[in-house]
Amino acid sequence: MSTVEEEDGLVIREQFSYFTKPKVQCRITITQSAVSVENLSTRLLERIDATDIIGCHCMRPKGAPGHAADDAPRPTAEFRGTQPRELDAYICIYAYTCKKRSDGAAAHFKRRSHIFRVGKKATYEANLRLAAFWRTLVLCVARGVRLSKATLAQAAHVADLIPSRKPMLILINPKSGPGHALQVFRQRVLPILSESDVAHDVVVTSRAGEARQLAAEQDLGQWSAVVIVSGDGLLYEVYNGIMSRPDWDAWVDFPVALVPAGSGNGMAASVAHACGLLPAFLQNPVLTSSLGLAKRLELAMDLMMVQTETEELVGFLSLGWGLLADIDIESERLRVLGGARFSLWAAARVLTLRTYRGRIHYLSGQEEVVRPGDERRVERPRLERAVTIEGSSSEVVGRKRPASESVTGQGDGDAADDGVFQELMLDQVPTPDMQARRHRLSSARDERPPIKLGIPSLDQPPPDTWSCIEGEFVLVYGSLPSHISGDMHLNPGARLDDGLLHLHVIRAGATRAQVFQYLLGLGDGRLTELSFVEVYPVRAVRLVPETPSGYITLDGEVVHYGPVQAEVHRGLGRVLCPRMR
Template sequence: MQTRGTVLLEETFYIFNKKKTVYRVKLTEKGLSLQKESNGNSKSETIQLDDIVGCRCMRRKRRKSESCVCRPMTPGRKSGLSVVEENSTEQDENDSSVYLYIYSYLLKKGRGVKSSTLKRDKMTITLRFRSFDHLEDNMREAQRWRVAIKYLVRNKPVPPAVLMPRDHLDQDYMAEIPNSGEDRRLLVFVNPKSGSGKAKEMFERRVVPLLIDAELPYDLHLTSGPNDARRFVRQRHDLTSTYSDIVIVSGDGLMFEVINGLLERPDWGEACQLGLGIIPGGSGNGLAKSVSFAQGEPYSQNPVLVSALNVVKGHKAPMDLIRVETKSLILYSFLSIGWGLISDIDIESERLRSIGGQRFTIWSLARLVGLRTYRGRLSYSIAPGYRSAGNGPLLRRSTSETEAINNLSNGQNNGFNGNLRSQSCHEDLSAPLSLPSDRSPAPRMRLNSTASSISEEFSVLEYEIDGEVLGETAGPENINPNGSRLRLDSFYSAKSRSSAFYSVAASSYHSLTLPDDDQSPDAICMYGPASRLPALTQPVPSSWTVIDGDFVMVHANYQSHIGSDCYIAPDARPDDGVIWLAVIRAGATRSQLLQFLLGVSSGSHIHMPIVQMIPVTAFRLEPESVKSTGHITVDGELVDYGPIQAEVMPGMARVLTR
C-alpha cells in the first residue's frame, strides 16, 4: 500500500566536475525530492506533484556532420544539449543515454518592487539515465520514472510493476502496465475573432506548448460565427464518449454558448459532467479570473498561463449554474444577470468596440451624464444562514482582492480546491543530472554559479558540446534567429517556432465540422432539472422579500469577477450556492456612482452606503415598463426586456481547476 511520503523510486545522480557532490532524487506521493550532499553538508527541496504538469523521455540528437566531437572548447563558450523525441529518426545512435524532462510551474514571489506579488514560473528538471550499456535498459529505467510520475500527477495509484526492483523486471514489463491515467481528450473551441483577432495565434504559441509538455491530446474547432459552438455541442452525438473536457479560448460569451448547448442535449446530465475550461481570449474574462481567484492563483501576472494550467491539471470542481426564465425562453447562466447601469454600459458601448477596453470607460461617463433610473419590482429569497437587517442583509467581512489572494494562497480558500505549494524551490531546475556509468565519461559539465540553493545550481549546469536545442528548457529567454541554444520563456515551445500548427500526437489541429443535418429551430429543446419556482405569471412565495421602487441597477452575480478587472462580488465562490444581488436604488448622486464604478475594480464598492449586496438563492425582476430604453443581460448577452426570474442549481457544472 502506498502511503503519502513513502519513497516510490530513488536514484543518485552526480555532477562530474564536483566529485564530492551527489544528488539523491526521490519520488514520493508528495512530489519530487531533491537532496544535495556535498562535503558533509545536505540540502533538500521538494517539487510538489500539484506543480508538475508532465514529463517526457528524450534522446540526444545526432550531431551535424561538420561538427567535430573532439574539438577543443572555446574559452567562455556555452553550448547546449540537443535532444529529440524518443522515436525521432535524428537521435544519436552512439549515445545510449535517455533524458527525462520533468515540467513544473512553481509559485514564486517577485523580486524588488514586486516582491509582494506571486507568479508561476516554469522549471524543467532533466535527469540523465546512463547506468547501462544498452539503450533499451536505460529507456526502461527512465520510463519507470515517467510512468510513475504521470500516474501520480493524475492522482492514481502507481502500478506495482513499475515499483518492482529493476533487477526483477523483464523487457516487456511496460506492456503489462495499464493506461497511465491518459484518459483525457480535449475539445478546444477558439473564436478566431476574439482578442483583437489574435486568439488563434495566442493558442498556438502559448497554450499548445503546455499541452505538449502534458501530452494532452485535443481536437480544435475554430468557430465560424454566433452560436456555432452551441450548435456543435448540441449536435455532436459522440461528444461525451470522445471527450473528457471542453476548453474555451475566447471570452465569456463562448462559454455561455457551450453551456446552453450542453443543456439542449437529451443526455444533458452526462454532458454536464464534462470538464469546462476557459483560457482568456476575449474582452470579457470574468470566469477565468474567478476560477483562478478562488484558488489564490496569480491570474493578473499571466492570465493565459494560469488558466492553461487549470486546464492541464484538470481537476473537476463543481460550479453552480443559474436557471433563468423569461417570458419567451429558458436558459442557463454561469456569470451574471444585469439590469440598469452596468448592462447599459456593456451593451451600448458595443458601438465603440473598435477602440478596445477604453469603450467601457467612455460609455461609463456617458451614462453618468445621462443617468437613467428604472421603476420595477425586485423579489428574492434570502440564502440560508443570512438575515435581513436595515437596508440589507448582514454580510460576511470582505477583503481587498490582494488580501484575498494572499489568504487563499495560504490555504484559506473556503474549500473550492486546496493547493499544495512546492517548498524552497524558487529558482530554475533545467540542466541534466546524470546517473553514474562504467563506460567512457560523458561530456564534461561545468557548474558556474555561486548560488547557495540546490535549484540555483541546477539552473546553470550545462554540457560543453556542440549542437542546437530542440527540446524544452526553462528560463525567460528565447531561441535566437539561427536556432542555437538559448533558454525559453515560461510558456513558449521551441517546437512551435518551426511549425504554425503543432499538436500532440494523435490530435487534430483543424476546424472540426459536423454533418449538414442541423435540427430545425422548432426541434431544439432546453433540458435540465425542473424549476422549483412558480411560473412568471404567478405570485412569488409569501416568504420572499419584495421591493418596489426606482433602481439605478440590479446586478445578480455568482462569480467574484464579471470581468478580469471587475471584482463585483468579493464573497462569491463558484460553488457556494448563492446569487449575490448588487442593488443601487434611485437617489444616488453622479459622484457616488462614479466612486462605485471606480471601486468595482478593487471590491471597495461594497462598503459604500448606496450599494446593497444581498445573498439569495432565487429572485424575480419585473420592470414596470416594457418600452424602456434599458437592457437586461445574461452573461453579457442581451435578452428580451421584461420579467425575468432565476434560481441556483448548485454544483450542476464541472469547471477545470488545479
C-alpha cells in the same frame, strides 16, 4: 535503485547526472508529494512539489537509435561544454512554481525545466527503458496516483499506472476581444499542452452560434472537457447548447475550462480567485488559466436556470438590468479596445445617468451562506498524451514550441540551463499512443432525474415567502462568482458553489459622484462599504421592468427585455483549475 515502503507511501531513489554537468551526479528521490534532487557534490537539495509538476518527457539526442533522421549527420555543436551522448537517454521534468509575495499571496508562476542524463546502462535502449520507468513515476506523483510495491508488481506495464484520458475540445473565437485569441493559443497555450501531454481537438469558430450548435449536436463523449479560448460569451454558447439537448441533464456537469482571450473574462478570474491565485492571474492570466488544463483538478460551480417570456436559458456568471447591462451592451462598438471599452463607456454613461422603474422579487438566501472550507470540490487526477489531432471541422495547430518564443524562468544552477537550447538539441521520445488517436466514444454518464425548477413560472405570482422591492433603479445586477470581468471584483466573499446570486441594487436618487464611486470600487471589491449600495444574497430572483425599453443581460449577452427570473442550482457545473486553495 532503492525502493522503500514507508507509512506515507513508496520512496524510490536513483542516481543520475545533470544534463548540463554530466560529471556531476545527483540523487533523485520520489515520494507521494514531491520529487527531490540532491547534488552529490555540493549536497544541495532541491524539492519539486507534485503540485508544481505539469509533465515529464523522455528525451534523446538527435541521431540516437530510432530517430526519424537516423542517417542524418549527428550534431557536433557544443553549448557551454554540453554534448549529448548517443547511448544516453534523458528525463525532462516541467514544473511551474508559484512564487509568493511578502503577504503570502501567489504573485506569479516561474517555469523550470529539469533535465537529467540516464546513462547507467550499456545500450541506449536499456537507458531509454529506465528513463521511461522514471517518467511514469514522476507522472504518478504529479497526477496523484498512489504508488506502492504491490501496484508496481501487479502492473503489466508500468505505464499502465497512468490513467489514459480522452482529448480536450478546444474552442477558439478568433474575433473575441481585440482579436488575438488564435495567437494566444498558438504562442502561449500550446506549449503548456505539449509539456503536459494533453491531447486536444481544436475548433476555430467562424460565426456566432457555432459553439452552441456543436455543444447541442456533437457526441461530447469524445472529449474529457471543453476549453474556451475566448471571453465569457463562448462559454455561454456552450452551456446553452448543452441545455438544448434532450439529454441535457446528463451533460450539464461536463467539465469546462477558460483561457482568457476576450473582453470580459469574469469566470477565469473567479476560478483564479477561488484557488487563491488571483494575484498570479492578474500578472499573467493566460499562463495561470492554462495550467488548469495541465493539472485537471475540478471545482464545482453554480449555474442558474433563467426564464424569459420567450425562452429558457442557463447562466454561469451574471444577470443584469440597468447601468452595468447598458455599459456591457452599448460598449460593443468599442470591442477592439478589449477590456478598456468598459471603462470608457462607463464614464460616458455616468454623465447621462438613466433610471428604470420596476419590481424585484427575490427569495433570500441568507441561511444558505456557506462557511469557508465547505466548498464542494472534486479532484480527479488525469493524464493524456500530447498530440494535436486533425478533424474535419478543426484547424490543425502545430505543437512544437517556436525557438524564437521568449520563455522566462527556464531554470538555473545544475538542474537546467538554456531551455530553448535543450529542446532544440533533444527530441521527445514518442510513446506508442502518441502515434494514433485514442478516443473512447462511450457517452455513458451517471443517471439522474432531470432538474426541475423549484420556483413558479413567470405567468404565476411569486410566493408569499419572497420579498419585493419596487421603485426606480439605477442598477440591478446579480452575479454568481466573485468577478464579472478580469478587473471587476463584484463580490469578494462569493464562492463558486455557495448556491447564491449576489444581487446589487442602486436606487434612483444616487448622485453621479456616488455611481462613479461604485464603478471605481469594482476594481477592489470594496462595494459593501458604500451606504447607497444594497446587496442581497438570493437563491432566486424575478425582475419585472415597467420602463418600456432597456437591456437585460445574461452573462453579458442580451436576452428578451421583459419579465425574467433566475433560480440558482448549487454546484451543478464543473470547471478545471490549476490547484486547490
